[in-house]
Each structure stands twice: as structure tokens, then as C-alpha cells.
Amino acid sequence: MARRALILIEVSPWDTGPLYTQAAQRLGLHSIILSADPARYNCLEAESIKAVRVDIDNLDALIHECSRLRAIYDIAGITSTGDSFYATVGKLCRYFDLPGPNPASIERCCDKFLQRQLLAEAGVPIPAYRLAANATDVERSAAEIGLPVILKPAVGSSGYGVRLCRTVDELAEHTTYLLGGKHIWRSSPRILVEEFAQGPLYWADIMGDQIIGIGIADTGPLPHFVGRKWTFPAPLTDDDDKRIVDVSLSCLRALGLGWGPKGIELRWTKRGPxxxxxxxxxxCTPTPQLIQAAYGVDVVTEHIKLAIGDEWDLHKRQSHSAAARILVPDRDGTIDSIVGEGRAAAIPGVAEVKIYVEPKTPIVRKGDPRDWIGHVIAASPSYAQTEAILDCAVDLIDWSIIPFSTPGEQEQPEAPHAIRQPSRRDGSPP
Structure with a gap:
């Protein structure tokens, strides 16, 4: 009998990718990763994981490779963890008659300008926005909306290229960055100019039409939006919870997103959500880990079950408060040392401690999640207790960064005579 396999299209090798391959193994599935660069997955080497080189931007090449694999394996399902490949996943699932998302709905959703048009038409509350193709368009759009505004790529993910522009000079600077060749575009350059919606940042995770839960996050410092802290579930009144749920479900109807997992980000402004x-x-990380720590629900496993046509279950097995703290450096330079993660992980109530970088790694901050160097997750029956556990654990982790010897040095280790300047754990200057 052919071995059952799950095909994953270009998952992240350090983020949720390992969660998917581990969950697949627990379900008795062999993970096959289709990638433009299989060497990225050497860190995931295991008997139950195989990485295959294929042109992931070529649907015919993917169909050919999946057909070849189907002659060897029983392909139970196909999925991915990233927006840019999820429409392709939907097309492959339809071709091979497997459960999957509607590719047209995914493509509409991944174009942030089109997404906002559809949400606005459905009466969903969103920030004021304009689409810009050049610097003149950006300047005119910002004047119409009124500073401050947020500039972001119309197609993109993970916060890459997103920045708050508070002045005309900041607007011009970031426009030059986006259009001047430094930002890598996945499609023709189009910039979304958006009103700065001010207020606490909430997120909702959904499977099908079921709300898994609502969390709250902290980002900053401005002008970037680098995640620093997540709490799940968010402390909300029943009325506020219902308002977020109602708005979130209205998004699904407006965008035609009936199948599979969704994540919605909202700001609670003077207008509400x-x-x-x-x-x-x-x-992505740390949300799946927080949901499991708080509710005992493994959303990655449940997503895979959905993708292979098995019965899935979001029933809460417990009701704890979970929180994550992200470790973010406050300067560029070379990581000299990171210590204390073992002691932090040993504290009762700490669910996970992960460091993403090794000593001697060059750090060049970009103002997005690529700046993260690790995270700590804790959970307990109460919000206050979880916060206390998390504070204690984070205080035990310390690192130092040796500044680059010259402004242009980004890849070379610091000269031996450099003065070491320890980074503060809270990201503030020493």
C-alpha cells in the first residue's frame, strides 16, 4: 500500500513549517515540501520529510511534480503556510480533487487594494485608503487622507515594506525605498496609502466559519510595526468580543473565504473595530503556540485534518491565559552571545523558549519580523500569573551585540578591539 503523504508548498523552515511537518508525522503522513530551494529545509531533515526542487511559480511544473509523486505516494492533501502560495494550493487541490481553498477568493484577498474595495462595498469598517503607482500618486494620496499615513506594498506579507509616515520627508523617504530598488516586489510595484487607524491591535483566528479566539498584540516602536508581545485570549467584555466576531465574519462573507483557516487583524479605534x-x-508564530497553550487546541493539526478530508475539532480542552514576548535587538551588529534560555525554559508555566540566531550572526534591522531573534511563551490559569511568569523568564535571557566597526559593515564579524555594548532585553538603549 502506498504511503500517505502531505504536500507542502514552500513552508517556512523556521516559523510554522516545523509545526506542520511535526503534526503531519503525528497523523501518520509523510511530508513532501515542494520548493525552489530544497537546501532551505536541511534543518528539518528527518525520515518523514522530503524536499523536492520545482519551479513553484509555474503551475504546470507543480502539477507535473504532484502527478509524479502521486504515482509513488497516496497524496492525502496539499497545503501551505504563506499567502503567496495559497492560491496555487487551491488550484492544485481543484486539479487533483482534494479539499482546499477557492483560488479566486485567495487571489482577491492577497491583493490588499482589491481586498479593501470588497470590504468597503460590504460596509466593513476599514481605514481610508488610496492606491499609488509613483511618488506623485503617493504625495497626492497622503494629502487627501491627511498625515500621518501608512505606506505598504499592495501585495506583500509579514509587514515587509510597511511604515508609518508622519511627515512629508518621511513620506518621500519611504516612497524612495519602496520604488527605488531596495524593496523586492512580488508583482508590479503598487503602493497602498492608508489612514493610520490608532488603537489597540487585536487579531482573530478562524477555521471555516468558526472563531477560534481573539488575541491582542503590541507593536512598535513607531514608525515600524514589529511585534513585541501577544496575549491570548484578549481580555474583552462580552459586548466587545461580539463586535469583533461580527466584523470578522462579515469579512469572510465579503471576500468569499468560506473554507479553511483565516487570520484577521483589527484596530479598536474611536469607531470601534x-x-x-x-x-x-x-x-504565524507565535499564534498557533498561544492557542495550544491557552485552549489545548492544535490548530495546525486541525488544519491538516481539514486539508486531507478528515474530521476536525476546535473544541477547547482548557481555558488558560497565554502570552508571548518577542526578543528584538535594539541595534545593528554581530550577535556575541545569548545566554539564559535554558533557565528560562525551566520555569513552571513557560511553554516554549526559542532562539532563532546563533552567536556571530550579523544583525541588520529591517523594521519587520526579520528583526526577531527569539521568543518566550508562557501560560497559566490567570492573566496576571502568566504575565509574572513571562517577566521572570524574559529577565533570565540576555544577549550582547558587538556594533559593526564601520557603517557599511553588515556581513563581517566585528574587529577584535571593538568595545562590547550589551543590548537591553526590553529593546531600550543601555
């Missing part, structure tokens, strides 16, 4: 973004996938 305003939708910032709808993602046609599960939110």
Missing part, C-alpha cells in the same frame, strides 16, 4: 488586514491562512 476597524479591519486592518485579512489573511487567508493561519497567523
Amino acid at each position: 476597524v479591519v486592518i488586514e485579512v489573511n487567508p491562512r493561519l497567523h
